[in-house]
Amino acid sequence: MANKSGKAPMTSWEKNQFKWGWIFILPTMIGLIALNIYPIFATVYQSFFKTGDFGRGNIFVGLENYATMIKDAEVWQSLWNTIKYAIIEVPFSICIALVLAVFLNRKMKGRSVYRAIFFLPMIAAPAAVAMVWRWLYNSQFGLLNNLFGLHVEWISNPKIAWISVAVIGVWSILGYNIVLFIAGLQDIPHDYYEAAEIDGASGVAAFFNITLPLLSPTIFFVLITRVIGAMQVFDLVYMVMDRTNPALPKTQSIVYLFYQYSFNFGNKGYGSAIVMLLLAVILIVTVFQNIGQKKWVFYN
Amino acid sequence: MESMETKRKVTQIAIHIILIIFSFIMLVPFAWMTLTAFKSATEATQVNPFVIFPSKWLTDAFVRVWNNMNFLLLYKNTLLLIFWRVVCAVLTATMAGYGFSRLEFKGRDAMFNLILFQMMIPSQIFLIPQYVMVSNMKMTNTIFALVFPGIVTAFGTFLLKQAYMGLPKDLEEAARMDGCNIFQTFLLIMAPLARSSMVALAIFTAVFAYKDLMWPLVVNTSSTMMPLSAALATMQGQYSSNYPELMAASLIACVPMIVLYLIFQKQFIEGIATSGGKL
Amino acid sequence: MKKRKIKENMRRNAREEWQKIRQMDRKSAAVYIWDYYKLWIIGIVTFVFLVIYFITVFLNRPKDTLLHVTMVNFYDNVSEKSDFYKDFIEYSGFNVEEGDVIFDANVFFNLIRPADSKSSYFQKTIAFLEAKTTDAVICEYDNLMGIGAGGRFLDLSDEKVKSIYEKYQDRIVYLAESEERDEEVPIGIDISDSPVLARMNGYTDKCYIAVSAYTERLDAVEVFIDYLLS
Numbered sequence: 001m002a003n004k005s006g007k008a009p010m011t012s013w014e015k016n017q018f019k020w021g022w023i024f025i026l027p028t029m030i031g032l033i034a035l036n037i038y039p040i041f042a043t044v045y046q047s048f049f050k051t052g053d054f055g056r057g058n059i060f061v062g063l064e065n066y067a068t069m070i071k072d073a074e075v076w077q078s079l080w081n082t083i084k085y086a087i088i089e090v091p092f093s094i095c096i097a098l099v100l101a102v103f104l105n106r107k108m109k110g111r112s113v114y115r116a117i118f119f120l121p122m123i124a125a126p127a128a129v130a131m132v133w134r135w136l137y138n139s140q141f142g143l144l145n146n147l148f149g150l151h152v153e154w155i156s157n158p159k160i161a162w163i164s165v166a167v168i169g170v171w172s173i174l175g176y177n178i179v180l181f182i183a184g185l186q187d188i189p190h191d192y193y194e195a196a197e198i199d200g201a202s203g204v205a206a207f208f209n210i211t212l213p214l215l216s217p218t219i220f221f222v223l224i225t226r227v228i229g230a231m232q233v234f235d236l237v238y239m240v241m242d243r244t245n246p247a248l249p250k251t252q253s254i255v256y257l258f259y260q261y262s263f264n265f266g267n268k269g270y271g272s273a274i275v276m277l278l279l280a281v282i283l284i285v286t287v288f289q290n291i292g293q294k295k296w297v298f299y300n
Numbered sequence: 301m302e303s304m305e306t307k308r309k310v311t312q313i314a315i316h317i318i319l320i321i322f323s324f325i326m327l328v329p330f331a332w333m334t335l336t337a338f339k340s341a342t343e344a345t346q347v348n349p350f351v352i353f354p355s356k357w358l359t360d361a362f363v364r365v366w367n368n369m370n371f372l373l374l375y376k377n378t379l380l381l382i383f384w385r386v387v388c389a390v391l392t393a394t395m396a397g398y399g400f401s402r403l404e405f406k407g408r409d410a411m412f413n414l415i416l417f418q419m420m421i422p423s424q425i426f427l428i429p430q431y432v433m434v435s436n437m438k439m440t441n442t443i444f445a446l447v448f449p450g451i452v453t454a455f456g457t458f459l460l461k462q463a464y465m466g467l468p469k470d471l472e473e474a475a476r477m478d479g480c481n482i483f484q485t486f487l488l489i490m491a492p493l494a495r496s497s498m499v500a501l502a503i504f505t506a507v508f509a510y511k512d513l514m515w516p517l518v519v520n521t522s523s524t525m526m527p528l529s530a531a532l533a534t535m536q537g538q539y540s541s542n543y544p545e546l547m548a549a550s551l552i553a554c555v556p557m558i559v560l561y562l563i564f565q566k567q568f569i570e571g572i573a574t575s576g577g578k579l
Numbered sequence: 580m581k582k583r584k585i586k587e588n589m590r591r592n593a594r595e596e597w598q599k600i601r602q603m604d605r606k607s608a609a610v611y612i613w614d615y616y617k618l619w620i621i622g623i624v625t626f627v628f629l630v631i632y633f634i635t636v637f638l639n640r641p642k643d644t645l646l647h648v649t650m651v652n653f654y655d656n657v658s659e660k661s662d663f664y665k666d667f668i669e670y671s672g673f674n675v676e677e678g679d680v681i682f683d684a685n686v687f688f689n690l691i692r693p694a695d696s697k698s699s700y701f702q703k704t705i706a707f708l709e710a711k712t713t714d715a716v717i718c719e720y721d722n723l724m725g726i727g728a729g730g731r732f733l734d735l736s737d738e739k740v741k742s743i744y745e746k747y748q749d750r751i752v753y754l755a756e757s758e759e760r761d762e763e764v765p766i767g768i769d770i771s772d773s774p775v776l777a778r779m780n781g782y783t784d785k786c787y788i789a790v791s792a793y794t795e796r797l798d799a800v801e802v803f804i805d806y807l808l809s
Contacts, residue, residue: 266729
């Protein structure tokens with residue numbers, strides 16, 4: 001766009017786009033700035049303070065919170081836990097959901113029944129979900145160990161616990177990803193598949209040659225939002241673990257750490273600094289994804 | 301020819317088997333909720349993996365819960381919350397998504413980065429500032445307060461933006477040739493084509509509004525303005541160990557969501573699946 | 580020039596449209612209007628509805644708050660119909676026409692349980708303290724220490740609450756020193772033997788009242804503490 005310099009006058013078409021573009025995005029932007037952006041800047045500001053306890057007022061400490069954070073092993077351990085969690089959750093939840101969504105998009109018997117079933121976990125009571133997983137993972141009475149005759153300590157062995165937690169994550173996010181993928185699949189015109197069928201392409205070939213490229217904008221969206229969501233995992237760990245659990249330090253997430261500082265310890269300045277670290281990490285990952293998308297995402 | 305037929309049948313059956321296995325995995329908590337709701341309070345807390353079914357199917361948990369809680373009022377509050385959040389989110393996101401994907405204007409990319417930026421921040425930091433806003437407006441204990449943080453959605457805007465970007469460009473150009481202005485092109489041509497993403501957004505918004513516990517609890521303390529989630533939490537707080545009652549109440553609470561989902565699925569999703577072929 | 584032309588055009592279009600509709604019979608006119616103007620109709624109806632809604636809400640806005648007390652894990656009735664409420668209003672002489680007195684007992688958590696430190700009720704309490712909604716919190720020992728550790732209760736040796744401190748000196752409990760604090764902080768007042776609470780089916784354990792570090796209604800809080808221990 002040559003006109004970005006502002007020197008050449010805008011054509012009427014450009015003026016039109018400018019006017020309508022802003023009209024379209026204005027409601028969202030106003031709401032977002034008032035509801036979210038302003039609190040974010042308040043958080044940034046807060047990260048330079050030490051919260052004054054017991055009604056004594058805040059103290060400006062400059063970059064001290066950040067300096068403490070860089071030396072804090074607990075922060076880095078939590079960040080690493082979160083990244084490990086994301087590495088499991090994101091690819092598995094996306095791949096499984098993609099395959100299931102493709103199946104559910106075929107014309108076949110019982111399709112709407114399956115779709116309804118896959119929707120149900122989203123509205124199940126959290127207490128029920130927690131109970132079921134505790135029961136599955138219990139090392140003495142648990143279903144998994146009893147069914148397969150194992151003696152695995154699913155949630156108290158630090159080496160396995162984070163995988164067990166990530167499995168719950170995959171399970172609970174599957175339904176959402178399926179909804180998104182089905183929506184994306186429905187926008188793919190049927191003609192493409194008919195043409196492929198005439199050419200004698202197999203279902204697998206059609207999946208790789210038609211479905212994947214045409215669905216790539218949706219996959220990209222799910223990938224970006226899932227990475228962000230996984231990095232923000234909060235209380236999944238506490239669904240199945242107690243504070244006495246020896247594996248806890250190896251599974252605690254970064255958002256949980258931030259929460260503890262801000263809500264439980266009342267150290268909001270340090271909590272805000274942790275949020276800034278998380279933000280920086282997510283930002284870097286997202287920027288790389290955005291650069292990478294040019295290689296594989298296909299827009300009409 | 302025959303071998304292709306059998307091959308097709310085999311794949312068909314294989315797909316069904318995979319779907320059935322996953323259906324089981326997805327259904328476990330729901331089955332647990334249902335079975336527990338029919339158990340007695342002592343039976344429900346036993347930890348024995350092989351006593352799955354209640355020894356006696358009791359229905360008094362349902363009766364007690366229904367009599368103790370004003371479900372009709374709770375349904376009303378929840379449905380109003382869901383309705384307004386879905387309307388606001390779909391409306392603003394459909395418009396903004398179009399602006400971000402198909403129009404070129406100054407400031408667009410900066411604004412879109414703000415949207416992404418918002419998604420990267422853990423939602424816990426918004427609770428207190430947003431509550432202070434509602435409290436300063438003196439709007440606590442209203443439906444407006446419930447809807448408030450869901451008026452706009454960064455997630456939905458991004459979702460719809462991606463949906464528009466997947467649509468072919470020539471449609472728009474044809475519309476412009478026919479003399480449609482930008483708003484008409486959006487309303488008559490492009491928005492209808494993004495319908496399945498709008499439905500996905502509607503489902504997401506509805507589920508999140510239904511499950512949202514934190515916000516209603518903070519902003520609506522009056523028992524007449526509570527949605528289902530907060531009322532269930534209150535019940536859990538008061539009788540924490542009575543699992544049958546809690547599960548019975550949760551099941552009753554799920555009913556409107558299931559009905560809504562079935563309506564959505566029938567009205568929209570199937571309709572789009574057939575019209576999609578005509579493009 | 581251009582603007583006037585557009586205006587003329589619009590007027591002419593509207594007149595033509597009106598003529599067209601007048602010539603139709605009632606049913607087809609309704610169908611026609613709905614088909615062509617449904618978005619406008621829905622939009623205007625919604626808008627009018629919203630305006631009416633906001634006006635009614637605005638007119639029914641809550642009054643100012645005179646006192647807001649959060650009562651954690653309190654299982655008795657403290658609503659406006661309860662004896663507790665009526666009794667306190669009578670004692671304090673607060674004019675409920677001018678403002679509200681709120682007792683919020685819809686808060687249940689126990690910070691000795693690890694999962695409860697992220698419970699929604701705990702977050703609600705923190706939000707209410709920081710937003711200056713609540714003025715005082717009544718709770719059991721573990722919760723007092725748990726919330727107190729976040730520094731959201733007022734240091735009772737503060738000048739602002741000198742009269743409370745002097746009156747109830749023998750009842751004060753302290754938050755122990757820790758890595759971050761090198762001194763004990765007085766944060767709670769023991770009200771376990773409160774005759775008012777004894778009449779109710781509230782706490783079985785010892786209970787305490789703490790003052791919010793952010794409150795601006797200290798006088799009302801003092802009246803309430805006096806009432807509890809009268």
